[in-house]
Amino acid sequence: MRNNIIHHLEDLVYLESKLLDEQRYEEWLGLLDDSFTSWIPLTHNQVDPLYEPSLLYEDRFITQLRIKRLNNSRSFSQQPRSRSQHLLQRPEIIIEENNSAANSLCQLIYTESRGEQEWSYAARLEHSFLLIGSNWKIVSKKTVLLSLGKPLDSLQLII
Amino acid sequence: MYLEQKGCVLNLKYENKIMTKPVLFNGGEVHRSVYLDEEIFSEEQEKIFSKSWLYLCHASQIPNSGDYFTTEIASQPLVAIRQSSGEVKVLYNRCPHKGVKVLSEKSGNCGRFLRCPYHAWTFRTSGELLSIPVKKEYESCTFANCEANAGMKLVACVQNYRDFIFIRLSESGLPFDIFFGNSLSTLDNMVERSPYGKLRIVGKALRHRHRCNWKMVMDNQTDTCHPMVAHESSAGEAIKLWSETQEGQAKPPMVVELFSPFMSSHAFFADMGIRIWPNGHGHTGVSNSIHSDYSEISGYWESMIETYGEARTKQILGDTRHNTVYFPNLMVKGPIQSLRVIRPISASETVVESWIFELEGAPKEMLERTVQYNNLINSPCSMVAHDDVEMYERAMEGLKSQASLWVNIARLYQPGESWEETKETVGTSEIAMRNFYSMWQSMMEEENA
């Protein structure tokens, strides 16, 4: 039972990255719970996303807006479009006692490219999942970039 | 002036050719080399950045004796240190011995003295040389004549204005009060928005690198004709998404409240008004602004009235200035409690640093809005900033073109424009950019003594 869950959630993390890289955003939204939040902290040990600045802290509504914006015909910074590639290490899944909640920790190299430019980011990716009915959903995602000490160029797609 | 004589901007180019030094700003146009040329960039560093008053940090970042904050301004490594007297001094962050940077953390507390990690020379927090191990090995008469004897050098001029620490690297230049004049009213307003009259910096700065000239970012701060165009994809979609999904909710999500004013019409921005002050400073949003209609946060009004009374509170909160640009590279948003430092790296590279403040004594929800605004607008992940940056970077590309040597900033130009007085005009005017370049040009034309 627990092994099945672990395999399922590992696959879910891989699937998420694939959908993001292929920019199949509608399908990706299907993996997210309504209470979804995504967070890219500004410092390594940041605990508070609400009252301190972050590189990104958004709920499902803002994420949806981000996707709409990427697909808008007047999204000028996406002319030409960016591409991304997630390179993941096998996620480490921890399931809670009741088998209906879980967390995952995963090492990531994320690369984004646009036109003649390419940027790479090393990061630690943390997910939390909830079993909603018979489906596991992503309820939160936290991406801690390794290099927070330097000014960053525009990071446009969903990491 | 030139414009008036010729009655037409375009004729100016020919006139420029006969002058010994080329005119880089002709009243309505800026020469492209101002954005592209590395030599002009170095000249700016020397003539503008060393002689202007520059924002360094906020006193709340170094509240206690020995607290320090390091930064780099005009390629000078500097450190601001709180003295035991409470005063803030600014030192060049360089050991007088071998030139080693003495403090390498962004911030911290150095205790009662500074110690160079290379040979253990120590200095008072005021920079004065305290001790050198085995000092007798230095011939005392010789050493007395060495520059190193003076310790860590102090920055010539420091001004703490209501906790905003400004410096001027050069000993000569306009005094602080003259340099900024009435433009300080924007800082005043931001401070007064705190029921305690006190601000506190929150967290670290968001730092976003742009591959463009720093002045393009400055120009954009008072460019009221771009939001509804460049930000249609984010602000327009926000309005659309909200109308599709509201499902009877009374209040739009904060992101919609923050983004939708970007789609305001030209007429709205024109009515907002624009004000300029002498020496290149100015602000958009005189009578109204895109920050005017944010929903009320419960308890805030009451806490303000308690301090200031109703009439004064109305005045303070009714002044919803949009962007205030301080020449040469600072932008302040009072109603949002944020500021941006536009850091020139080279002619073609700029880092925009965005800081936010908490209004002491105000409900926590005020800070939550400030945080969200900053994340959504100023982050390298900001879907709004992405389009701004795209415009700057495309301009860097486009300006390589031989089609024209000029960038146009002549919208609502008025014959005989002068810059000695405070002035208000239509909000869609590019007058604040012209005011900026007039100051820029006069500083660049000054011959070094």
Ligand SMILES: [Fe+2]
């Ligand atoms: Fe903009």
